[in-house]
Amino acid sequence: MHFTDQTVSVIVGGQTGIGRAVADALSERPGRVLVASRRNGLDIADPAAVERYFEQLGPVDHVVFTAGSQAPGGKLADVNLADAKAAFDVKFWGTLAVARAAAKHLRPGGTLTLTSGFLARRTVPGTIVKTAMNAALEAVAKILARELAPIRVNVVSPGLTDTEAYAGMDAGARSAMLDRAATSLPVGRYGRAEDLAQGYLLAIDNPFMTGAIIDIDGGALIN
Template sequence: MTSPLSGKTVIVIGGSSGIGAAVAEAAHARGAQVVLAGRRLSSGSDNGVRSEPVDVTDSASLQRLFEGVGRFDHLVYTSGPSVRAKPLIDTDLHEAQDNFDVKLWGALRAIQLALPFLEAQGSISLTSGQLGRKLVPGQFIKIGINAATEALGKQLAKELAPRRVNVISPGVIDTPAYAGLAQEQRQAMFAKTGGALPVGRVGQAAEVAAGYVLAMENGYMTGSVIDIDGGGLL
């Protein structure tokens, strides 16, 4: 069967590696024309996927991205900072603001500037995480950003209709986001975390990408939060 993504244009922001890159690969495999945008990317094309640089904290940079692409069908936002777990008393709030600026305000900037180019029957997929609803000491930044993102997704699903807005909420996923850990330390963390989950392991980027594909392809889905966390919220 032909995918509903065939011939459509998809912009993935935050796709230089990990989940965003997996979403781009999955959409391209279904026949979409994919533009992968990120701060560490440069203009070019690789295996049929177009890459463009963008700084989500800079409205002018986002405007250039959307003007360069023109009309498109689906916006996927996976940009997110590397957040260090610390209690509020030990946190530099300027650092916390920078984190919010990338994942929450960056998403709002991208959506606002994308709207003149986004088809009326198109979709927006945002990214939260299980720490939006799973409360862990020292994680107030992630919890605040993710909870706000999920509320934002539901609000915008009503405000921007008939465009659809959904949020994908990943659990612990084996991606380069953990590259700062030594190999043995990373594998030990994955084994411990995965062993406590009902599925018995952590997730893979391609498994999470399937959630974004579902949100783009299913025209009857909007205002949803799609949990892909191995049962981490149970």
């Protein structure tokens, strides 16, 4: 896509991790890059707040949603359903709130790029909430690609990526987890935020791509 000084890109959830890497990559191009997250006042679980945010922005060209949520793990019998619903409110319903609000302001040729995760299509016991949430996002993205056309809607599906999402882990446990991923994946390494950012740029730049799921998982789905 052609970027000019008037191009406006919005990264929802861009303060850290993958979102930050996307924002940094887009900042090397002409135009403005705006980062929206809870840290700077946008609660994506509040649809009215999301509507107000995009109304005050005016026309935009590219919207990238990378905000995540703390989805509870465990078997269904053990999952706290209130926590599961709270996770959906942020990542799933928050994504749809952003999509609905942003669609009213995206210029012709604009893009909306969402984020799922490899668990959407990888069967791993104990991940029922993450699997359901990400699979739902991938399903609705294809519908949005039809409903919002000619706005292009795509999804990036990350695998295990070394980001601040794991900052709360013990340093040794985090290192061991990443090392296990590096040895088990076909690519022989774990993901970095910069690797994932390239997928979002692909979705933005390729004018013949919509309704696509872009897997950047080191080969996790074929492992």
